[in-house]
Amino acid sequence: GDDGDSSTGAVDKLGENEGEVSILAWPGYVEDGSTDPEVDWVSGFEKETGCQVTAKVYGTSDEAFNLAKSGEYDVVAASGDLTLRMVAAGEAAEVNTDLIPNYEGIYDFLKDREWNTVDDKNYGIPHGYGANLLMYNTKDVTPAPTSWKAVFEDAPKHKGQVTAYDSPIYIADAAVYLMAHQPDLGIENPYSLDEKQLAAAVDLLKSQRASVGEYWSDYTKTQASFETGDTVVGTTWQVIANLIDQKKAPVEAILPSEGATGWNDTWMISSNSKSPNCAYAWLNHISDPEVNAQATEYFGEAPNSDKACEFASEGHCETFHAGDEAYAEKIWFWNTPINDCLDGRTDVECTDYQDWTKAWSEIKG
Amino acid sequence: MGPTESPQIQLDAVTKAYGDVMAVDALDLTIGDGEFFSRLGPSGSGKTTVLRLIAGFERADSGMIRLGSEDVTALAPFDRDVTTVFQDYALFPHLNVLENVAYGLRVRGVSKAERSARAREALAMVRLDHVAARKPTELSGGQRQRVALARAIVVRPRVLLLDEPLGALDLKLREQMQVELKQIQRELGITFVFVTHDQEEALTLSDRIAVFDRGRIVQLGTPKEIYESPTSQYVADFVGTSNVFDEQVSKRVLNMEGAFALRPEKILLSPVTATAPAGAMTAAGVITESIYIGTGHRVHIELEDGTRLVALEQSRGALHPDAAEPESRGDRVVASWSPGDLVPLGTGSSRDVQHR
Amino acid sequence: MGPTESPQIQLDAVTKAYGDVMAVDALDLTIGDGEFFSRLGPSGSGKTTVLRLIAGFERADSGMIRLGSEDVTALAPFDRDVTTVFQDYALFPHLNVLENVAYGLRVRGVSKAERSARAREALAMVRLDHVAARKPTELSGGQRQRVALARAIVVRPRVLLLDEPLGALDLKLREQMQVELKQIQRELGITFVFVTHDQEEALTLSDRIAVFDRGRIVQLGTPKEIYESPTSQYVADFVGTSNVFDEQVSKRVLNMEGAFALRPEKILLSPVTATAPAGAMTAAGVITESIYIGTGHRVHIELEDGTRLVALEQSRGALHPDAAEPESRGDRVVASWSPGDLVPLGTGSSRDVQHR
Amino acid sequence: MSSISSTLSRRPGIRLGLLLAAPLTWLVLVYVVALAALLVTAFWTIDSFTNELERTFTLDNVREITGEALYRTVTLRTIGVALLVTLIDCAIALPVGFYMAKIASRRSRHLLVIAFLMPLWASYLVKALAWRSLLSNGGLLDWAGGLVGLGTPGFGFTAIVLTQAYIWLPYVVLPVYAAYERVPDSLLDAAGDLGARPALTFRTVVLPLVVPGLVAGSIFSFSLTMGDYITVNIVGGANQMLGNLVFINSGSNLPLAAAIALIPIVVIMIYLALVRRTGALENL
Amino acid sequence: MTISRTTRRLLAVVTGLVLAVLYAPLALVVVNSFNTSQALTWPPSGFTTEWWQRAAVNPGAHDAIRTSLVVATCATVLALLLGTLLGLAMQRYSFFGKNTVNLLVILPIALPGIVTGIALSNAFSSILGIRLGFFTLVVAHATFCIVTVFNNVQARLRRMGGNLEEASADLGAGMWTTFRLVTLPQLRSALLAGGLLAFALSFDEIIVTTFAAGPGVTTLPVWILTNLFRPGQAPIVNVVAVVMIVVSVAPIWLAQRLSSDPTDTTRAIH
């Protein structure tokens, strides 16, 4: 299948709000005060727009894809490894950004990127972003690493205490490393790997596997294992680094010389949405600088606009390098591997997400 | 009371098979109003099955069942005016004694006050008014049995079915209960259909007895008829103890044609020296075993041709004319009996009692 | 065989209490080698407990138990040369009949071939060779009982304990099994310690009987002693049927001091017109009930002062000197007995048989 | 009412039909149909980009799961964990069940049953997390182990086995206890009476009789372990089990997930078939 | 069986140890709920009631508990109905395919939750076109809960025999009256035990729930799981778990009280 033949074409004006909107999102993206009374950017929205929010949180992009296909959600907060699949499956509606006043203030380097825009059509609004950093325990890992080598070639030094993100998309991290260290593989884009390139990444990850203590996909787990010393080096998010009690585990999180993968999630609207007007209202609401600041700070990522930084707490934007284009340059934002090579090659077929999924299972073994 | 005067229960060619087993085999039976009718037979002979057919727990494969003038063949148990005292009592464990007894009235919609009064009355009849508030588990076996009886009679059924109700009681208690049962039946005038494998119990209680074998009635009659005039070796053997002379033994010992039964108590044992009474048949032999049974001795004798006889030497008071000392093991004796005490047996059923 | 010649089992002041209940109360008992010894008593009188003490399933609170010359008081069951036939048989449900019987040999390390042969032999002895391959659930009650017996005797114990082994069988079968039990005991010469609440069974089988009441032996003796000379109203009542004259009735009817028992079969009934035999004690009354019991009639008489008597009119062969027609209900009769047939009762235990 | 009763009483077939109608419809419509649909899916494929199901019969998925070493490895690991968990739980349940049923007083028996029932109400997730905390570096085991010179096994295969054995233990102990309860004391007496010492009595009489209870319990420990993936994520270190493979594919490739799911289904069916003969299914 | 005092002691010790192992992690949960540190190191770094205070005012947790209670109650009621009907049919009749039906009841619990989960969610949303939500969740839970009720009912009926029901019919009670006055009271403790475990199974189910619950239906396990993906929530999870354990004592105790036979409550789990 090629791209969105079932996509409806963007609407050009909005109507009455429908009174309800259902949202599928990562935990922490749609908080209505029920987790923590202090954390609430939903109630105001409901009052303002009359759109009652029901939210469902998901744990992995695959789970989200499955849920999204049920057609029961108006809005999906999708990471890059999901967005293109949504578009291809015809699940995502084209979004008319003109109808979202807050769109304008969003950083340009997040706009019209390949994970939110296909054939010049916009499929969603960029949310916060962040990088998958390298974190290490400064006591145990010496000298201080500056390269991903620490989790690849040097991983055996910390056998059983290395961690990595638990998802097929982590293959891209290996690709980023290979791009720098094995230029002859010809990797141009870590999400655009032909079979040979994928095999090289898989080999690298398989050898890393021997040193991995555990993979992580939730905060709590990786935070705890760094604090207890079960893990001393591996990928992390800035927010986790911030949460770790330095007294327990002196850690440092860096953006290594090779650059890093990262994410910039996209608020999408379902092509089957029965409440498109509320959906648009939500997209605008969540891009509101104050709300965006609140949400991205809670989750632990950079907000999507300079304006938002005015609302964020002191130092947040600095810590998370918000608006730092040079920094963002070094990030390979998550994208969905598809057969049509994203790097523009036409002479080979690239491996797709399914291939990656299989490869990931094999790597873990 | 004869059955034909006013038949209360009538079975016409009723048959019931379980797989290959003919539990009840083309049975005809008429039981009269107010009769105390017993069914006697070994285990597996179909006694319970007949009872379950009458109560309606089982459907006959063929044949007809009437209660009074009504054909009940197709009616459910709750549509038949019959109640049952189950072998294991089947008291409702979650109800107390009074509630158990009142149950039949309750399901008939009798008001609370009335059913309580009538249940108490029934309990008084079985002399259990003092345990009305107890749960069945707090009763002894004999008490439970009486509660089951009260529960069954309180609805004044036309027929009461009793399936070995005394089987689980010990001997002393069983004897007491037998007396009570008989009294209650007399008082209420209900037809009792009683199942037992205890021949003495059947003899003691019944107006008439049907002896069962493999789903069929092999003999039907008053206790006296059954005991004194068994028509087959099977009945002679099953009801009481009998010496059975099959045709060969009869020829040898009695010098007569046919098979005969002789009750042990009809045999007189005398020392070989004594002369036989006039008209007596005699046989000499040796005592192989003399078992004390309280009311007398059971004496086993081996005759000269190897035939074994059992004689009952009843111990009697000193005033009785023949209160003699019993002979003992090894003694040679002459057994004698009157030809009139020999019961001729039908030839058809000359086989052993079978315990299936 | 007397117990003292070669005592096989000896209990010295053995006591066992369950909480407040004195199940066995300072019991002394000596059972001889090869003896058939029965313990008779109502439910809850401690029969099973004594047996469990001998087998070793329970530990005595105090006292000593010897088997042969060995003090086994502190030994575990598997160290005692005693086996048990349990009331509920306790057959191993996962083993077939042969394996059940061979079990005791198996745990003694007997080779497979030998134990199979010996188990088959034991099965043959109880005439069950044909069901060797069946599981216990596929047997009838009587068959199970015999398997339990075979399993217990195959190891040739010095003592075999039997806890109401015939309790669950029906009457006919029970009688057959009694004969077999007695035969096996004779053949093997093993000491049998038998528990029953059926007095007739105890009388028939035993060399000696101990009658229990509340954890104590109230009378110990041969069947004849127990039956003919009960020393207490309790025993007179529990073993067989007795007419018991308590002290007041004795004074009124017998014109004697003390309490007495009189067996129904010792009473002679004669028409009021007849003259009483010389030396007889007599009492006139009316027949209130005459129950046919096959071997005779049980006749209930109400004397003029209201005292009730039961007499047993045994039916006898035509040859017997006094084979008369029985009297019937409503007849006025004279009951007479010899003073020698009156059994004086100890006064101490003049209370009813208690079913706990 | 009574006439309905009367009619019904003559029609056992209708009575049975009325009783069975609702539950059977439910089980068949809800479960069998769903399961069959899933199994059929295993023989389909999906468009790799749109994730649309392509309903054409193919053995590709089945070939893949039977052909590739990955699935063999993970299957063996999963069965290994399930068997070990089952063995551990059975080994614990046997003495504990015996103590509860045959030695403890009636009163403490009730208390013990309650003690084994209560943990069923503590969230499974929380228990897994508690084990993570127990097993972690510097956790209670590490700390306590340090005192006696033993460490924590850390996260991984052993941790999965321990945690699963812990979580499913009550599911094994309780039926085993119930099985012991059903063994009449008189059988134990009989064996001792015939000369068997306690150990022998246990082996030759008690054990064969509690096997159905043991098997009933093992169905739980075995099949619940077979399918679990959450515990694995929490304490499994870098390991994965069949459940993880099904889970990771369930979003992106349902046919493959369905095909992988066939493995535990087949394994459990074989297990059930094997234990059916022990009569355990009736003793559940 | 004569068991030596040593063996008795040994078994008592083993049982005690097993209980200690069973409760140690639960105790740890309690301790952690008062621990100042969020990491799981031992010994705890300090005492705080912060998590308890935060849990007390956490509407998400309260809603999740409420949702779980409602879902488990509905699933239990359905399981009670279906399991009782099935138990009656299976115990009182013999019919063709009985073994298959028996297997059929066991399967939903014996097959891995993820199989049940994806099968049901696939069937609901792709085949039947039913929106995933409260309804589908209850249906899914009830499906694997039937067996606990069924097994209890069947065992009780087996023990009770047909006698009491016959006695009732014999005394004139129609089928419904017999069921109401005799069968049901007899089944009471079995239903209680079976229902209690059905409730516990449903209350604690995460995997099937993940797949069968729609948006807006957050059961307690789902709440717990998702809170592991939110910063700083782990200790509140501990608090909620402690509360649930403590609260569970009441129904279990009650069930044991109401049934004289301790095996009742144990049979329930399968």
Ligand SMILES: Nc1ncnc2c1ncn2[C@@H]1O[C@H](COP(=O)(O)OP(=O)(O)OP(=O)(O)O)[C@@H](O)[C@H]1O
């Ligand atoms: N439900 C049944 N299924 C199969 N066979 C049965 C059933 N009920 C009875 N039978 C068989 O029918 C025959 C007659 O049984 P029934 O119970 O009527 O005998 P019984 O005379 O009452 O015996 P008992 O004295 O042992 O109670 C027996 O062979 C028995 O095995």
Ligand SMILES: Nc1ncnc2c1ncn2[C@@H]1O[C@H](COP(=O)(O)OP(=O)(O)OP(=O)(O)O)[C@@H](O)[C@H]1O
């Ligand atoms: N394990 C026990 N715990 C408490 N009391 C017991 C126990 N075993 C027996 N008893 C009590 O001890 C007394 C004697 O019991 P035992 O079983 O020896 O009587 P029995 O003569 O065998 O009665 P039955 O004829 O009913 O078998 C009874 O009161 C009984 O209730």
Ligand SMILES: NCCCCNCCCN
């Ligand atoms: N197939 C569904 C299995 C449900 C088992 N859930 C167990 C949860 C832990 N109590």
Ligand SMILES: [Mg+2]
């Ligand atoms: Mg019968």
Ligand SMILES: [Mg+2]
């Ligand atoms: Mg006893």
